[in-house]
Amino acid sequence: MSSPSPAESQAAMSETIDEALIASSNQAADPVLRADYDALGEKLLRNGQDIDLLTRRAQAFGVAIPSWGVGTGGTRFARFPGVGEPRNVFDKLDDCAIIQQLSRATPSVSLHIPWDHEDPQALRERAAALGLSFDAMNSNTFQDQADQERSYKFGSLSHTDAATREQAVEHNIRCIEIGKAIGSSGLTVWVGDGSNFPGQSHMSAQFDRYLDAMKQIYAALPENWQLFTEHKMYEPAFYSTVVQDWGTNYLIAQELGPQASCLVDLGHHAPNVNIEMIVARLARFGKLGGFHFNDSKYGDDDLDAGAIDPFRLFLVFNELVDLELRQTEKFKPAYMLDQSHNVTDPIESLMTSAMEVQRAYIQAHLVDRPALAACQEDNDALMANQVLKRAYRTDVEPILQQARVNAGGAMDPVQVFRDSRYRQRVGQLRPMVSGAGGGIV
Numbered sequence: 001m002s003s004p005s006p007a008e009s010q011a012a013m014s015e016t017i018d019e020a021l022i023a024s025s026n027q028a029a030d031p032v033l034r035a036d037y038d039a040l041g042e043k044l045l046r047n048g049q050d051i052d053l054l055t056r057r058a059q060a061f062g063v064a065i066p067s068w069g070v071g072t073g074g075t076r077f078a079r080f081p082g083v084g085e086p087r088n089v090f091d092k093l094d095d096c097a098i099i100q101q102l103s104r105a106t107p108s109v110s111l112h113i114p115w116d117h118e119d120p121q122a123l124r125e126r127a128a129a130l131g132l133s134f135d136a137m138n139s140n141t142f143q144d145q146a147d148q149e150r151s152y153k154f155g156s157l158s159h160t161d162a163a164t165r166e167q168a169v170e171h172n173i174r175c176i177e178i179g180k181a182i183g184s185s186g187l188t189v190w191v192g193d194g195s196n197f198p199g200q201s202h203m204s205a206q207f208d209r210y211l212d213a214m215k216q217i218y219a220a221l222p223e224n225w226q227l228f229t230e231h232k233m234y235e236p237a238f239y240s241t242v243v244q245d246w247g248t249n250y251l252i253a254q255e256l257g258p259q260a261s262c263l264v265d266l267g268h269h270a271p272n273v274n275i276e277m278i279v280a281r282l283a284r285f286g287k288l289g290g291f292h293f294n295d296s297k298y299g300d301d302d303l304d305a306g307a308i309d310p311f312r313l314f315l316v317f318n319e320l321v322d323l324e325l326r327q328t329e330k331f332k333p334a335y336m337l338d339q340s341h342n343v344t345d346p347i348e349s350l351m352t353s354a355m356e357v358q359r360a361y362i363q364a365h366l367v368d369r370p371a372l373a374a375c376q377e378d379n380d381a382l383m384a385n386q387v388l389k390r391a392y393r394t395d396v397e398p399i400l401q402q403a404r405v406n407a408g409g410a411m412d413p414v415q416v417f418r419d420s421r422y423r424q425r426v427g428q429l430r431p432m433v434s435g436a437g438g439g440i441v
């Protein structure tokens with residue numbers, strides 16, 4: 001008898017949620033769901049909309065979970081560890097599987113290297129056993145690792161020192177190699193490079209160095225891969241950032257080639273920037289690669305998607321759905337949640353956020369697009385806005401609930417999660433860890 005692989009050993013220790021608990025909870029709520037679903041179906045039919053088609057769309061929708069999101073996050077001041085936090089990438093995959101089991105809206109996981117560095121075969125086996133796949137890889141050249149020769153204190157891909165840039169390029173190429181071995185087909189590059197003082201960096205030369213390094217990474221991409229660059233206005237650098245806004249990001253993607261496109265993160269802009277318009281602009285030139293969902297009040301707060309401003313989330317999806325409907329073949333954006341959970345259970349937050357993103361997606365599908373186009377043609381600003389508001393005001397909860405039930409998930413994921421006592425059970429297996437921040441990118 002052969003000894004078990006690491007993935008098999010992990011599988012033996014995994015805590016799961018009993019399917020019978022999900023089934024009994026769904027059954028108890030079924031009469032109410034039936035009534036609500038039928039009532040909404042009738043209401044939508046009066047507007048010529050087929051509720052079952054919308055439910056199928058909700059079922060087909062997926063948003064990736066970032067592996068680091070299942071750990072408790074932190075702020076620049078402190079981190080308060082939670083009970084039963086994942087100790088390693090296998091624990092993280094277990095938690096991601098729970099999120100998918102209950103919400104049925106999160107079929108894939110986005111890994112972060114080196115935080116999740118492990119034997120690719122073990123990763124692949126574990127994910128396959130859990131029914132998960134791998135989304136885009138994320139490289140990390142914004143902090144130093146214990147075994148690292150050169151420091152990223154003054155930058156990585158744009159560093160003044162050629163050997164440091166080379167080290168950062170090599171790390172990204174290693175991420176591609178790991179990604180190839182686990183079935184990923186994308187690399188997201190976000191760098192913390194920038195400057196804290198006027199005069200600290202020669203802005204043009206620094207950008208040239210960044211572009212040169214990115215071209216080396218691009219050259220290592222397999223044919224079917226996508227390279228996503230993610231901009232961020234400030235933090236950790238507070239005076240200037242090398243990839244600071246969508247315009248610079250567009251220039252980078254344009255310079256690199258057809259496999260490069262831009263990633264938009266809701267929190268990475270100046271306050272009050274019209275993010276839905278950025279979506280439209282990048283898409284117009286075929287350079288919208290994907291979207292990172294979260295919410296914010298003041299800056300890159302990384303709060304739960306839809307927690308603060310669900311209307312803005314809806315407006316972003318109004319653009320995304322418009323694109324989806326106009327170019328169904330070509331438009332395949334990478335969607336990921338990118339949040340930090342400081343005061344909530346990460347599993348509960350990620351399930352709730354996935355449902356909020358799915359809700360905005362379905363609400364955007366309710367927009368009467370011919371009516372909207374007619375209002376726009378007539379310059380009828382008031383009625384155009386009302387067309388959007390009518391979709392946004394529709395409570396699509398029964399559609400989301402039905403989609404989950406159809407797919408084998410829970411009608412009420414958070415309640416079933418609490419009833420299952422999963423967190424308390426893994427708390428017995430996973431000792432509490434303190435340590436540094438939760439990794440916010």
Ligand SMILES: [Mn+2]
Pocket residue numbers: 230265292338441
């Ligand atoms: Mn992000």
